[in-house]
Amino acid sequence: xxxxxxxxxVIGQRIREKRRAKNLxxxxxxxxxxxxxxxxxxxxxxxxxxxxxxxxxxxxVLEVSTDYLLGLSDEEKHACPSHRK
Numbered sequence: 669x670x671x672x673x674x675x676x677x678v679i680g681q682r683i684r685e686k687r688r689a690k691n692l693x694x695x696x697x698x699x700x701x702x703x704x705x706x707x708x709x710x711x712x713x714x715x716x717x718x719x720x721x722x723x724x725x726x727x728x729v730l731e732v733s734t735d736y737l738l739g740l741s742d743e744e745k746h747a748c749p750s751h752r753k
Contacts, residue, residue, distance in 0.1 A: 676714040678739035679723075684712045686730040686737075686744075701725040 687697050687708075694708040701708075702725060710716035711726075718726075720734075727734045735741040 672740060674738055674740075676711075676717060679718060679737055680712040680714045682732075682737050682739065683708070683726060683730070686732055687712075690730060692729075697726070697729060700729045 683697075687694070692700075694712070695705045698705045698708045701722065703722065707716065707722070711718055723734050723737060727737055730737075732744045733741065736744045
């Protein structure tokens, strides 16, 4: 099995793109995800790795899949229904 490289730059670009499409500031996205503003800024600039839990929160708020944010898929959403409550 060949491993696919996960790029912090790709993650940051996709977060920024989807955040802007939803007309959210970095601060608003951070607040909705439950963490501090600098985390979003650092992620978007590729300055920080993202933990799985944080990636999940960001994906939920931006209404995309984690695979999309990681650059593992160009499909923004999974075909299966959401398991959010």
